[in-house]
Amino acid sequence: MTTSAPTSTPATADGIELRLTGARAGYGPVEVLHGLDLVIPSGRVTALLGVNGAGKSTTLRVLAGLVPLRSGTLHWRGQAITKMSALDRARRGLMLVPDERAVFASLSVRDNLMVVAEATARPGSTPDITPALEAFPRLRERLAQRAGSMSGGERRMLALARALLARPSVLMVDELSLGLSPKVAAELFEWLGTVARGGTTVILADQYTDAALGLADLAYVLHRGERSFVGDPAELAHA
Ligand SMILES: Nc1ncnc2c1ncn2[C@@H]1O[C@H](COP(=O)(O)OP(=O)(O)O)[C@@H](O)[C@H]1O
Ligand SMILES: [Mg+2]
Known part of the structure; x- marks a missing residue:
């Protein structure tokens, strides 16, 4: 698969993108x-x-600003963003691709991409969906197709392609492989690896799959809303 990564942002001096401390959050x-x-x-x-x-998923929503913290703090590149809105976080490049396939089902693939390209085009430049099509050539054959009529894997690609066009500095992907064939999932994981090598910080929430463990540099295991492991994913692969 041909891949291209979003424009990278330089790493922070201390190498830390996000720091979540003492996070309490929930629903009702x-x-x-x-x-x-x-x-x-x-x-x-x-x-x-x-x-x-x-x-x-709740953790990713907290990082994206979609679920508020009841206590605790969140720092992004050293700055407190605990109270920053989800919209402002997204505008600054903190992007979540949620587990429900986030595309406009009634729009064509082209229009799904154009919506993001228009919203994120740099002032004075023409909206351009080419980077998305270079990353996911299969979408090029589907430009006129309604997103809602595509397969789960293709909708997943479209959701990732939309995120890519927004040039994220942090890309969070929830359950990338959910409902996909191992082959398609492997392709998408490979693409995420390319994105990270381009300098983008990637956070993925997933099950204990070989693909997720193989791709990750660092793993956290959550158990009932608490951390039960943090460390080298290889240790989990042999657990
Ligand atoms: N929108 C919601 N409203 C109420 N409870 C929720 C909602 N989303 C998740 N939960 C509950 O929060 C807990 C954690 O869910 P979630 O963060 O989705 O876990 P995971 O992504 O690891 O499966 C579960 O008990 C789930 O039922
Ligand atoms: Mg989930």
Whole structure:
């Protein structure tokens, strides 16, 4: 697969992209994260692993600003962003590709890409969807197709392609492989590796798959909203 990575941003002096400290968060009366601490290194792939319900998606939503912290702090490149809105975080390059395939089902592939290209084009430049098509050549054959009529894998590619066009500095991907064939999942993992090698910080929430463990530089395992492991993913592969 031909791949191209987003424009990189230089790593921070201390090598830390995001630092989440003492995070408590949840939904209504239910607390899901019970004081979670995470340090996410810049320009690397960090995996958040754990069984269903462990709190992986909630953690990504907290980082994206979609679920508020009830207590604790979040720093991005040394700056407190605990109170920054999800929109401002996204505008500054903190992007979440959620586990439900986030594309406009009724729009064509081209229009799905154009919406993002227009919103994120640099002043004075023409919106350009070419980087997305270079990263995912299969989408080129589908430009006129309605996104809702594509396969799960193709919609996943489209969601990633949309994120790519926004030139993220942090790309968070929830359950990349969910519902995909191992072959398609492997292709998408390979693409994420390329993105990280281009300098983008990648965070993926996933199950204990060989693909996720093989790609990650650092792994966290969540268990009921708390951290049960942090370290080298290779240690988990042999666990
Ligand atoms: N939108 C929501 N409203 C209420 N509870 C939720 C919501 N999303 C997740 N939860 C609950 O939060 C807990 C953690 O879920 P989640 O963060 O989705 O875990 P994971 O992604 O690891 O499967 C689960 O008990 C789940 O039922
Ligand atoms: Mg989840």
